[in-house]
Amino acid sequence: xxxxxxxxxxFFENRPHAYNRKILVLLTALTMILCIAKPIQLExxxxxxxxxVPFIIAALYGGYRNVLPLYLILNVYRFYIGGAGMxxxxxFSTVVLIVVPLxxxxxxxxxxxxxxxxxxxSALLTMGCYLIVLSMIIKTLDRQFWMLVFxxxxxxxxxxxxxxxxxxxxxxxxxxRDRILQSERLNVVSELAASVxxxxxxxxxxxxxxxxxxxxxxxxxxEEKGYIELSLQExxxxxxxxxxxxxxxxxxxxxxxYSNLQAECEYTxxxxxxxxxxxxxxxxxxxxxxxxxxxxxxxxxQCLINLYKNGIEAMKGMEDGVLSIDISERKQNIIIMIRxxxxxxxxxxxxRLGKPYYSTKEExxxxxxxxxxxxxxxxxxxxxxxxxxxxxxxxLITIPT
Ligand code: ADP
Ligand code: MG
Numbered sequence: 523x524x525x526x527x528x529x530x531x532x533f534f535e536n537r538p539h540a541y542n543r544k545i546l547v548l549l550t551a552l553t554m555i556l557c558i559a560k561p562i563q564l565e566x567x568x569x570x571x572x573x574x575v576p577f578i579i580a581a582l583y584g585g586y587r588n589v590l591p592l593y594l595i596l597n598v599y600r601f602y603i604g605g606a607g608m609x610x611x612x613x614f615s616t617v618v619l620i621v622v623p624l625x626x627x628x629x630x631x632x633x634x635x636x637x638x639x640x641x642x643x644s645a646l647l648t649m650g651c652y653l654i655v656l657s658m659i660i661k662t663l664d665r666q667f668w669m670l671v672f673x674x675x676x677x678x679x680x681x682x683x684x685x686x687x688x689x690x691x692x693x694x695x696x697x698x699r700d701r702i703l704q705s706e707r708l709n710v711v712s713e714l715a716a717s718v719x720x721x722x723x724x725x726x727x728x729x730x731x732x733x734x735x736x737x738x739x740x741x742x743x744x745e746e747k748g749y750i751e752l753s754l755q756e757x758x759x760x761x762x763x764x765x766x767x768x769x770x771x772x773x774x775x776x777x778x779x780y781s782n783l784q785a786e787c788e789y790t791x792x793x794x795x796x797x798x799x800x801x802x803x804x805x806x807x808x809x810x811x812x813x814x815x816x817x818x819x820x821x822x823x824q825c826l827i828n829l830y831k832n833g834i835e836a837m838k839g840m841e842d843g844v845l846s847i848d849i850s851e852r853k854q855n856i857i858i859m860i861r862x863x864x865x866x867x868x869x870x871x872x873x874r875l876g877k878p879y880y881s882t883k884e885e886x887x888x889x890x891x892x893x894x895x896x897x898x899x900x901x902x903x904x905x906x907x908x909x910x911x912x913x914x915x916x917x918l919i920t921i922p923t
Contacts, residue, residue, distance in 0.1 A: 523575060523685055526553050531692065547588055550576045551595045558599060562677070566666040570674045574618065574648050575682050579689070581622040582629045582641055593619045607659075614655065618648055634690040638683060645682035649674050701904075704876065708896045711878050719764040726764070730757045763887050777819040782811050783856065786819060787849055790826040794834070798845060803834050806846040813851045815923040817901045825897035828890035829860050829917055835883065836864025836915060856903075858919040867909040875907060 526549030534545050553576045561571035573596065581589040593615060600611050622644060629637060653671050657663055736742075737750045787809055798805050830845065837843030840863075848859040867875075874880045876895040881888035898905050903921035 523553060523572065523681060524688075525556070526550055526576070527685070527688060527692070535696075543584075543588065547580065547584075547591050550580050551592055554592060554596055555599055558596075558603070562673075564670060564673060566669055568666065568670040570670065570677075572678065572681055574652075575645060575678065575685065577615075577618065578622055578644050578648060578682070579641065579685065581618070582626055582637075582644065584623075585626040586619075586623045589619060589623055610655065610659065614652060617651075622648070634694065638686040638690055641686045642679050642683045645678045646675060649678045704895065705899055707877070708892070708899060711892065712896060722760075722764055726757060726761055730754060730761070733757070763889070777821075778816060779819045780814055780816045781819075782814045783817075783822065783849060783858075784809060784811070786823050786826065787847075790823050790830065791847075793827060794830045797831065798834055801834050801838055801843070802841075803837050803843040803845055806844060808848045808850075810850045811856055813854065813856050813923045815856065815901065815921060817921075818897070821893075821897040821900065825894040826858075826860075828894050832890060833860055833862035833864065833915070833917075836862050836866070838864075840864065854923050856921040856923060858921070859916060860919075861914065861916040863914040866911045866913050866915055867907075868911050872907050872909055 526546065529549055530542075530546060534542060554573045557571045557573040557576070561569040563569045577589065577592055577596065580592050596615055597612055600608060600615075625640070625644070629640060632640065653674060657667065660667065733750055733754055737747065737754070742750070787807075791805070791807055795805065830847070833845045834843075837845070842863075844863050846859070846861045848857075848861075850857050850859075871882075876891045877888075878892050879888040880891070895905060898919055898921070901921050903919055906918040906920070907915065908918070909915040
């Protein structure tokens with residue numbers, strides 16, 4: 523049982539995702555075959571094995587797509603061995619194949635502890651059903667049979683629980699490492715940005731001022747005026763990029779407040795309304811939060827505006843786009859939910875969010891999300907992203923108080 527976990531951790535954890543999936547399925551298949559080849563033999567003569575433990579884990583985490591190859595391998599190997607109970611095993615595995623992956627979606631949305639419990643329950647139920655079927659076949663329910671029931675059920679529950687605890691711990695470790703990487707990246711970028719953008723601001727302001735003066739000259743031809751307008755526009759753009767940069771590069775201190783986000787929400791709502799109207803997006807807004815925390819008012823405003831803007835931009839050119847913003851509290855956490863019904867993102871695109879300069883827009887700077895992550899990071903909050911291509915995106919921000 524530990525074999526695929528270990529091999530995967532040691533050799534494959536840094537490979538790209540698509541490749542990982544195949545390796546995992548292969549290793550799980552190998553474990554299953556080992557389980558069948560070396561079953562557990564009780565003194566009473568009964569044998570049983572743990573083949574359904576990896577099978578259920580793959581079904582719950584991976585859904586139909588990943589468990590189907592396992593199902594095929596399991597049955598091909600079982601037919602190859604032959605012997606009694608072949609047909610039963612085939613029917614039983616088919617039932618498990620159909621039922622367990624149904625729970626996969628729900629399972630993936632649970633918190634780790636519930637996942638451990640549910641996987642263990644699934645293993646118990648599966649084995650329970652198997653034993654009920656078996657009892658119908660062998661008919662004589664003597665003491666030996668009940669011994670088998672006892673051993674099979676306890677072994678399945680314990681093994682499943684142990685494996686699940688390990689898996690969930692590994693997943694948590696991965697997550698934490700990603701988070702550390704992300705905040706490391708933010709530190710480097712913002713330090714660099716702070717120095718560069720600060721130095722750039724003055725020359726830009728000076729140039730822009732002189733160009734404006736020049737623009738008032740009476741001797742300019744219309745063509746020359748056009749050039750100056752263009753230069754001013756581009757300077758403005760540069761200025762905008764720099765202010766995006768500076769806002770997250772600035773050390774937190776200037777605008778620190780202790781509040782419940784109400785003022786920021788009102789302000790950002792007013793700022794974003796005209797933009798939403800231009801793009802014919804409806805905005806739904808609700809505010810139900812009494813919890814207060816310390817934060818930099820400007821940065822939180824900027825962060826919210828960036829997220830709203832992205833939501834609206836994701837619904838560009840769509841009929842009846844809706845941006846819902848909901849700020850509430852749950853268990854000493856402030857919860858900010860921003861949902862759009864726009865173009866959505868693939869898993870791959872989600873994983874790129876917040877990397878500097880990642881943008882899919884022609885005019886995009888790829889700094890909006892970076893700034894948002896940085897601002898939320900500074901208040902020790904987390905941003906969760908749920909998105910489906912073509913359906914929309916939900917940003918869920920949790921800020922502890
Ligand atoms: P920019 O908006 O300048 O492109 P951001 O950092 O704000 O930069 O966003 C980076 C990229 O993330 C966007 O170009 C877009 O592809 C993607 N993105 C962000 N928010 C959303 C969203 N709500 N829906 C779909 N895609 C999004
Ligand atoms: Mg943006």
